[in-house]
Amino acid sequence: MTTIRNMMAVSVAAMLGLAGSVSAQSFPDKPITMIVPFAAGTSTDTVSRLIAERMSEDLGQTVVVENRAGAGGSVGTQDVVSSDADGYTIAMGTVGTLAINKSIFPELPYDPESDVTPIAFVGYTPTLLVVSAESSFQTLNDLVEAARSEDGVTFASTGNGTSTHLAGELLKTLSDTNMIHVPFGSGAVGLAAVMSGEVDFMFNHPVSAKQNVDAGKLRALGVSGAAGSEVAPEVPPINDSYEGFDLIAWWLMHGPADMPADVTEKLNMAVTNALASDAVSEHFVKSGISKGEIPFAELEGFISSEVNKWGDIANAANAQAN
Amino acid sequence: MDLFSNIALGFQTAFTAEALFYCFLGCCIGTFVGALPGIGPMVTISVALPLTFGLDPTVALIMLAGIFYGAQYGGSISSILLNLPGTASTAVTALDGYPLAQSGRAGFALFINAIASFCGSTLSIIVVMAFAPAIAEIALRFNSTEYFAVMVLGLVAACTIGGGSPLKSLVMVVFGLILGIVGMDINSGAMRYTFGFLELTDGISLISVAMGLFGVAEIVRKMAGPSTHASKTMIQDLSLASMLPNREDLSRLWLPILRGTSIGSMIGALPGAGPTVASFMAYAAEKKASRDPGRFGKGAPEGVAAPEAANNAAVQAAFIPTLSLGIPGDVVMAILLGAMIMHGVIPGPQFIANEPAMFWGLLVSFWIGNLILLFLNLPLIGLLVRIITVPSRILHPVVIFFICLGSYSVSNNIFDVFVTLVFGVLGYVLVRRGFHPAPVLLGFILGPMMEENLRRSLVIARGDPSVFLERPASAVMLGLAFLLIVMPLRKPALRFLSRVRR
Amino acid sequence: MLRHRNFAHDLFCLTIIGFGFFVIYGGLELSIGTMRRIGPGFFPLGLGAIMAILGVGLLFERQDENRDDTRNPRGLIFISLALAAFAGLLETLGLFPATAAMVLLVVAAEPERVSLPTVIGLIAGLWAVGYLLFVVVLRLPLQPLAPEIWTMM
Numbered sequence: 001m002t003t004i005r006n007m008m009a010v011s012v013a014a015m016l017g018l019a020g021s022v023s024a025q026s027f028p029d030k031p032i033t034m035i036v037p038f039a040a041g042t043s044t045d046t047v048s049r050l051i052a053e054r055m056s057e058d059l060g061q062t063v064v065v066e067n068r069a070g071a072g073g074s075v076g077t078q079d080v081v082s083s084d085a086d087g088y089t090i091a092m093g094t095v096g097t098l099a100i101n102k103s104i105f106p107e108l109p110y111d112p113e114s115d116v117t118p119i120a121f122v123g124y125t126p127t128l129l130v131v132s133a134e135s136s137f138q139t140l141n142d143l144v145e146a147a148r149s150e151d152g153v154t155f156a157s158t159g160n161g162t163s164t165h166l167a168g169e170l171l172k173t174l175s176d177t178n179m180i181h182v183p184f185g186s187g188a189v190g191l192a193a194v195m196s197g198e199v200d201f202m203f204n205h206p207v208s209a210k211q212n213v214d215a216g217k218l219r220a221l222g223v224s225g226a227a228g229s230e231v232a233p234e235v236p237p238i239n240d241s242y243e244g245f246d247l248i249a250w251w252l253m254h255g256p257a258d259m260p261a262d263v264t265e266k267l268n269m270a271v272t273n274a275l276a277s278d279a280v281s282e283h284f285v286k287s288g289i290s291k292g293e294i295p296f297a298e299l300e301g302f303i304s305s306e307v308n309k310w311g312d313i314a315n316a317a318n319a320q321a322n
Numbered sequence: 323m324d325l326f327s328n329i330a331l332g333f334q335t336a337f338t339a340e341a342l343f344y345c346f347l348g349c350c351i352g353t354f355v356g357a358l359p360g361i362g363p364m365v366t367i368s369v370a371l372p373l374t375f376g377l378d379p380t381v382a383l384i385m386l387a388g389i390f391y392g393a394q395y396g397g398s399i400s401s402i403l404l405n406l407p408g409t410a411s412t413a414v415t416a417l418d419g420y421p422l423a424q425s426g427r428a429g430f431a432l433f434i435n436a437i438a439s440f441c442g443s444t445l446s447i448i449v450v451m452a453f454a455p456a457i458a459e460i461a462l463r464f465n466s467t468e469y470f471a472v473m474v475l476g477l478v479a480a481c482t483i484g485g486g487s488p489l490k491s492l493v494m495v496v497f498g499l500i501l502g503i504v505g506m507d508i509n510s511g512a513m514r515y516t517f518g519f520l521e522l523t524d525g526i527s528l529i530s531v532a533m534g535l536f537g538v539a540e541i542v543r544k545m546a547g548p549s550t551h552a553s554k555t556m557i558q559d560l561s562l563a564s565m566l567p568n569r570e571d572l573s574r575l576w577l578p579i580l581r582g583t584s585i586g587s588m589i590g591a592l593p594g595a596g597p598t599v600a601s602f603m604a605y606a607a608e609k610k611a612s613r614d615p616g617r618f619g620k621g622a623p624e625g626v627a628a629p630e631a632a633n634n635a636a637v638q639a640a641f642i643p644t645l646s647l648g649i650p651g652d653v654v655m656a657i658l659l660g661a662m663i664m665h666g667v668i669p670g671p672q673f674i675a676n677e678p679a680m681f682w683g684l685l686v687s688f689w690i691g692n693l694i695l696l697f698l699n700l701p702l703i704g705l706l707v708r709i710i711t712v713p714s715r716i717l718h719p720v721v722i723f724f725i726c727l728g729s730y731s732v733s734n735n736i737f738d739v740f741v742t743l744v745f746g747v748l749g750y751v752l753v754r755r756g757f758h759p760a761p762v763l764l765g766f767i768l769g770p771m772m773e774e775n776l777r778r779s780l781v782i783a784r785g786d787p788s789v790f791l792e793r794p795a796s797a798v799m800l801g802l803a804f805l806l807i808v809m810p811l812r813k814p815a816l817r818f819l820s821r822v823r824r
Numbered sequence: 825m826l827r828h829r830n831f832a833h834d835l836f837c838l839t840i841i842g843f844g845f846f847v848i849y850g851g852l853e854l855s856i857g858t859m860r861r862i863g864p865g866f867f868p869l870g871l872g873a874i875m876a877i878l879g880v881g882l883l884f885e886r887q888d889e890n891r892d893d894t895r896n897p898r899g900l901i902f903i904s905l906a907l908a909a910f911a912g913l914l915e916t917l918g919l920f921p922a923t924a925a926m927v928l929l930v931v932a933a934e935p936e937r938v939s940l941p942t943v944i945g946l947i948a949g950l951w952a953v954g955y956l957l958f959v960v961v962l963r964l965p966l967q968p969l970a971p972e973i974w975t976m977m
Binding site: 039040041042043045046049050052053065067068069070071075104105151154159160161180182183184185186188189191192193195196198199207208211212214215217282283286287 | 364367368371372375462463465466506508509510511520523524593594647648649650653656657658659660661663664666668670671672733734774778781782784
């Protein structure tokens with residue numbers, strides 16, 4: 001390779017590099033980054049990618065999904081919170097990152113109540129309480145009775161401080177019984193443990209749980225949301241037996257604090273349109289996710305109430321990451 | 323028979339022009355990406371995911387799966403040529419593959435790699451086709467106690483891997499276990515040995531450890547080696563005759579390949595254990611079964627054939643729990659699972675019954691893909707071998723470049739590059755002192771899983787440790803591990819005792 | 825000569841023992857837990873103890889001649905600097921300066937001199953390939969040449 005060709009190659013590449021830094025007036029004029037604070041393949045990731053695809057069409061600019069998993073979603077969320085509030089970096093928040101983590105991680109670097117601009121409510125899903133089909137528990141009551149014994153019963157979760165863990169803790173608190181928490185790294189492995197009878201019960205995502213219920217491997221004893229589950233309408237809400245048990249997993253798109261109002265509004269519209277699209281609607285139905293009806297103005301209040309609700313549960317369970 | 327009609331259905335699905343094209347594409351990308359140090363199938367599949375949106379779900383999965391098992395072929399290429407494992411599961415291949423390449427027989431090593439990989443995959447696919455639901459059931463019955471026992475067995479096997487004293491290998495294994503502890507403990511949420519670094523919350527990056535210990539350390543060593551003075555380029559035997567295994571080689575290799583495949587299929591079917599564990603165990607088993615274990619580590623062809631058959635077999639078998647139970651075998655499988663869900667397909671017990679065309683189409687495409695990979699890799703061997711004939715003054719910066727960017731690209735964090743640096747220095751020191759880095763990797767991977775399963779077993783057993791001996795499978799494996807530790811100690815123990823008696 | 829070798833080996837064994845104690849110390853700060861629920865400190869404690877014991881065992885082991893004798897402290901320093909330079913410059917100044925610094929330092933580690941055209945070719949080639957592969961295809965958030973450079977001029 002001759003020196004001149006080298007130099008030309010270098011200068012062309014340099015000019016390409018410069019081109020990226022020219023800015024324009026209206027939003028959006030360059031690709032938007034949507035940070036997903038969980039690994040690829042998780043339910044949050046799936047929902048985010050489907051929505052990002054539709055948003056790209058709507059906004060005329062690519063919405064690029066970036067996975068930044070870690071510390072229960074805190075790493076990715078912190079990255080977004082600390083980025084510029086220009087609307088080009090947004091995140092898919094979850095009940096974990098925006099509500100639970102505040103109580104679980106005492107040194108959480110961000111405050112979901114003040115460091116975040118909510119953009120739009122994406123959806124929610126309750127969880128199903130399942131036991132092995134081979135177990136002797138036919139109703140929720142059977143389970144609770146067994147938990148009164150000295151040995152107690154065990155329940156699986158997707159990790160310490162996750163919504164599935166705290167759901168079990170809430171049941172334990174409300175029923176005042178001996179329920180032993182067994183954390184697992186992933187929901188799927190935990191579910192397998194329930195199926196094989198190694199662990200007694202688990203709160204799990206309705207669709208994966210329902211599949212196995214239909215296949216005769218699991219039995220669903222209750223729904224965590226007071227409104228029941230669309231995927232499994234015959235299963236009674238736990239709220240019927242224990243007043244005050246109303247827990248759902250939800251997703252909420254957000255950006256860093258103090259985002260300009262017009263930018264936020266545009267993003268909100270894009271998300272709303274994405275939610276109305278066929279692809280997303282179909283996926284929601286198949287996955288048992290319900291669309292939320294929380295108006296934009298009430299999003300901040302919603303986050304606060306969730307922080308408090310989960311905070312109370314976490315305190316009662318003394319579940320802190322030390 | 324039902325199996326044949328299913329396979330016929332699979333052929334129908336997989337033999338369309340579209341499916342074949344994307345299968346080919348996936349395999350090519352996978353091989354390329356697997357060979358590059360640092361970039362792995364996980365990153366690639368995540369990037370390729372949005373690109374598959376417009377495709378038919380079966381075709382999309384065929385391509386993504388092709389990337390996955392293609393990477394196993396590619397990863398061993400850089401292990402053999404550069405002592406730089408492209409993927410963690412190919413680290414063991416470097417133990418004998420790299421010496422083979424250094425002695426001028428790189429083509430031979432690559433050839434065996436291709437054949438063993440192909441055999442491992444194909445045989446495993448047949449097993450999957452015939453027994454998937456049954457295997458899934460058995461895998462389901464494996465609980466934390468058995469997992470713990472399997473991992474203990476795997477770790478004990480790792481101690482026999484490194485050349486040199488078993489005591490030093492044991493130190494390396496324990497070192498790997500300790501490294502695996504760094505990060506947040508999922509059971510309690512406590513931070514262990516993170517020293518305030520947020521980047522360490524999820525542990526030390528495996529790629530950084532592997533790149534540093536193997537790649538960086540090796541390059542520093544090579545720079546001082548005599549070859550840079552005597553001959554700047556590595557002389558390789560490029561004749562076709564030297565690359566092809568002769569009859570004697572083949573007769574020596576078919577048994578290691580079979581052993582590797584069986585170990586790989588069994589381990590791969592267990593969710594959580596993966597191709598890395600399988601390759602380590604296959605290597606250790608091969609060394610134990612060999613009449614002349616001293617050859618291992620210096621260029622024994624079985625040392626390439628067995629782990630390669632194992633890791634490819636394990637990768638194929640990992641689809642069993644993923645497809646039939648919806649439980650991903652490892653992180654990459656989890657992404658594939660997510661891809662399936664995104665395309666509207668929910669894997670699980672109903673999957674095989676509800677979507678037979680997709681299931682059997684996928685399995686047949688695996689076989690086609692492996693065939694493609696075989697015919698892709700073999701002609702490339704000549705070209706690949708020339709890579710290490712490139713003068714080292716050009717090769718070294720290129721390799722370091724990919725190590726740097728590869729380490730960085732895992733989490734887009736320069737912290738990881740610094741970690742690679744630290745492990746590079748460490749690797750240099752360790753090799754100089756006679757310690758081999760390979761067992762560190764296995765300890766690093768197995769450590770956290772082993773601890774998790776130990777703690778979980780005890781919680782469920784309400785604190786009673788006899789559970790490990792009560793469950794038959796666990797008792798057998800732990801007993802085996804115990805024997806493996808005790809047997810080599812017999813002679814020195816007897817010697818010691820006789821000295822004491824005098 | 826023999827004494828020199830043993831000294832280095834002994835020193836390393838002491839380092840291993842020390843490392844073991846370091847791990848034990850870290851483990852003690854965490855809760856060990858009970859048999860019913862093992863705490864985060866149990867495993868580190870056990871492993872640290874095993875490490876220390878192994879270190880002691882190694883002290884008694886007869887040193888075999890199986891060691892690798894290639895010394896290259898100069899190479900080690902330069903390669904380490906190359907990695908450090910890359911890491912340090914990548915996000916601040918961009919991919920091109922990082923690549924250039926890294927190549928220069930790796931080349932400096934080579935025992936023989938490398939010609940200038942080769943160096944320039946390496947820098948340009950690697951930068952181009954790296955940019956295409958990692959930034960364009962894999963969409964890493966990297967600047968080929970960070971804008972800050974221009975503001976500095």
